[in-house]
Amino acid sequence: MQGYTMQPELAYADIEQLAGNAHSALTKSGWPSRKDEAWKFTPLDSYGLDRLDAANCPEGEAASLQDQTIIFKDGYFQGAGALDSRVSLIHLQRDDKLLVDWLQLLPKDHHLSHLLLDNVSEAILLEVAAAEHDLAPLNIQFTGQQVSASAHPLLLVRLAENAALTVIEQHISSNALSAPVLVADLGKSASLHMAKLQDQASDTSHLGLSVLKLAERAKMNGFTLSKGGKLARMESHVEFMAEYAELVLSAIYLGASDQHHDITTIVQHEVPNCASNQVIRGVLNKEAHGVFQGKVRVAPDAQKTDGQQMSRALLLSRDAVADAKPELEIFADDVVCAHGATVGELDETLMFYLNSRGIPKAQAQAMLIKAFLGDALEQIEDAAIAAFMNQIIDGWAEANHTALSAENN
Amino acid sequence: MALLEIRDLHARIGDAEILHGINLTMDRGEVHAIMGPNGSGKSTLSYVLSGRDGYEVTQGDILMDGQSVLEMEADERARLGMFLAFQYPVELPGVSGMAFLRAAVNARRKEQGLEEVDQLGFVKMARVVAKTLGVSDEMLKRAVNVGFSGGEKKRYEILQMALLEPSLAVLDETDSGLDVDALKIVSEGVNAQRGKNVGMLVITHYQRLLDHIVPDYVHILAGGQIVKTGDKSLALEVEKNGYAGIHNAA
Numbered sequence A: 001m002q003g004y005t006m007q008p009e010l011a012y013a014d015i016e017q018l019a020g021n022a023h024s025a026l027t028k029s030g031w032p033s034r035k036d037e038a039w040k041f042t043p044l045d046s047y048g049l050d051r052l053d054a055a056n057c058p059e060g061e062a063a064s065l066q067d068q069t070i071i072f073k074d075g076y077f078q079g080a081g082a083l084d085s086r087v088s089l090i091h092l093q094r095d096d097k098l099l100v101d102w103l104q105l106l107p108k109d110h111h112l113s114h115l116l117l118d119n120v121s122e123a124i125l126l127e128v129a130a131a132e133h134d135l136a137p138l139n140i141q142f143t144g145q146q147v148s149a150s151a152h153p154l155l156l157v158r159l160a161e162n163a164a165l166t167v168i169e170q171h172i173s174s175n176a177l178s179a180p181v182l183v184a185d186l187g188k189s190a191s192l193h194m195a196k197l198q199d200q201a202s203d204t205s206h207l208g209l210s211v212l213k214l215a216e217r218a219k220m221n222g223f224t225l226s227k228g229g230k231l232a233r234m235e236s237h238v239e240f241m242a243e244y245a246e247l248v249l250s251a252i253y254l255g256a257s258d259q260h261h262d263i264t265t266i267v268q269h270e271v272p273n274c275a276s277n278q279v280i281r282g283v284l285n286k287e288a289h290g291v292f293q294g295k296v297r298v299a300p301d302a303q304k305t306d307g308q309q310m311s312r313a314l315l316l317s318r319d320a321v322a323d324a325k326p327e328l329e330i331f332a333d334d335v336v337c338a339h340g341a342t343v344g345e346l347d348e349t350l351m352f353y354l355n356s357r358g359i360p361k362a363q364a365q366a367m368l369i370k371a372f373l374g375d376a377l378e379q380i381e382d383a384a385i386a387a388f389m390n391q392i393i394d395g396w397a398e399a400n401h402t403a404l405s406a407e408n409n
Numbered sequence B: 001m002a003l004l005e006i007r008d009l010h011a012r013i014g015d016a017e018i019l020h021g022i023n024l025t026m027d028r029g030e031v032h033a034i035m036g037p038n039g040s041g042k043s044t045l046s047y048v049l050s051g052r053d054g055y056e057v058t059q060g061d062i063l064m065d066g067q068s069v070l071e072m073e074a075d076e077r078a079r080l081g082m083f084l085a086f087q088y089p090v091e092l093p094g095v096s097g098m099a100f101l102r103a104a105v106n107a108r109r110k111e112q113g114l115e116e117v118d119q120l121g122f123v124k125m126a127r128v129v130a131k132t133l134g135v136s137d138e139m140l141k142r143a144v145n146v147g148f149s150g151g152e153k154k155r156y157e158i159l160q161m162a163l164l165e166p167s168l169a170v171l172d173e174t175d176s177g178l179d180v181d182a183l184k185i186v187s188e189g190v191n192a193q194r195g196k197n198v199g200m201l202v203i204t205h206y207q208r209l210l211d212h213i214v215p216d217y218v219h220i221l222a223g224g225q226i227v228k229t230g231d232k233s234l235a236l237e238v239e240k241n242g243y244a245g246i247h248n249a250a
Helices: A015-029 A097-103 A111-119 A348-355 A361-377 A383-399 A403-408 B042-050 B074-080 B097-111 B119-132 B137-141 B150-164 B180-193 B208-212 B232-249
Strands: A069-073 A076-080 A087-093 A122-128 A138-143 A149-151 A154-159 A164-171 A181-186 A191-198 A205-214 A219-226 A231-240 A246-255 A260-269 A275-284 A289-298 A306-315 A321-330 A336-345 B004-013 B016-026 B031-035 B055-064 B082-085 B092-096 B168-172 B199-204 B217-222 B225-230
Touching (some): A015 A111, A097 A122, A111 A181, A164 A383, A219 A231, A231 A246, A246 A260, A246 A289, A275 A361, A321 A336, A348 B074, A361 B092, B016 B217, B042 B199, B092 B097, B119 B137, B119 B150, B217 B232
Parallel strands (some): A138 A164, A154 A181, A191 A219, A289 A321, A306 A336, B031 B217, B082 B168
Antiparallel strands (some): A069 A076
């Protein structure tokens, strides 16, 4: 288990040292393979990612943008619309001392950390102050047009005490590989609601890493919808730094053709009285492969921890595969923790009931898929974001109804 | 032209033939009861009529208004005007009752060339009908059949029937699991929908349902065939002598 609290001997490292070490590690290890426990369901060495170079900084700037909008392109900051006065945007360069401090928070000896450190050239830091009013949701888009290159955008978010922010991240790039990293540091009683959509071009890969640190009474609500690309791994590391913090992580993956979606979470309860709830749902069509790996670690001191985790996958095709690896590592004795994972098919009895009411097969299947995903969708707090995600899922369900192929069998 | 004509219907599930040549003709406005002991093929008949996957017709035909429905899927038959009230209505967690009812009604309306009903208009419409059947607003708001009692589920079936206005309603053991009061409410709901435009096929094991929904004809189903047809007095005969007596006499 990697720890990623700040290590004194590294605190004085400069960016060249960090990058150099990461580069050596990557050269030595190569892409993780099936033999690597953390990657056994998602062996990157079989996806032809080897020869990629990081994208160049694109020329020009984004045209006038809407308020509360930030654009990344090819991994680089492209511009922002007018932001709420409580949000400060700081464009950090590679040699900025502040950047090095943030990079210390990345998980150590981790492939995705190395990938970022080897390629990082800048970052966007958002500092959010507490506000009397609710801030409008911040819309962050990750775009990219260099189709043979990799993108490594880095987003850093610091929420001051009592600050609250809602963010929607849309990953819609055409870069061969997008490897975005988010590091969020939630102050005391701060609240971050973050919804991510991964809807990249069909022949691309996505290797995302989110690192979340929660101070006392902080509230984190993260939702992820992974539906694009050919290979996607969306990994979250959450650490409770002080008591009475709460985490909700929900995720939905929708797999079609031969797509591979991987949702991986590591939640570390280091202190008492914190709660984490993970709700994962996946629907897989054709030869798609879905993976959920979730580790909940409860340290010896973390009494009164409430750790819940439930993953369910729905297979629309006999050739689809779902893997789940839930892990609980509990070293405290006064905790409430539960986990579970199921894989199933659409229930014929339910389909027939809907059909017997005249509801066509495709529509009936979409209704049952939506019902299946309901528990995860319900975790989204922002109504507009929920409506947006619902629409994406409706579109997917419509495009992936299997009624016709089932009839022909 | 007859509303429903079942001609020499043979059907099987897997390798087992359950129906061995059923003949039945029903006109609009009529109520036919099909009575039979357990294992006689009653539920199979209702599923074969409604087009459930896995039930294979090996011989014969089913015609609605002179048109064969054998090649039609369950949803197509329903949009054409066939309705099956389930013996055991299924729960659909996460499927909003209102969304479900509206999807069903609009699917049928679309087929009939009528304009689809919008959400607001539908809520009003559903509430009015629901009230007559003792289906509360609170039930309407819930997910389909989730947390409903046996009686509530049956009332919800009859509500669907009232909203869909079918031309052919197949009621599969609608009385099962109902106490006397619930049976009365459900029967009143069914009777309110009797009329010249709808034909009803009431499938039941017991005569007691037919005290409330009085049939024009009674057919006795045994061993996958209709062994006797008569008027409502036949049901009373079954009540008195049991199925064995009827079957042996035939």
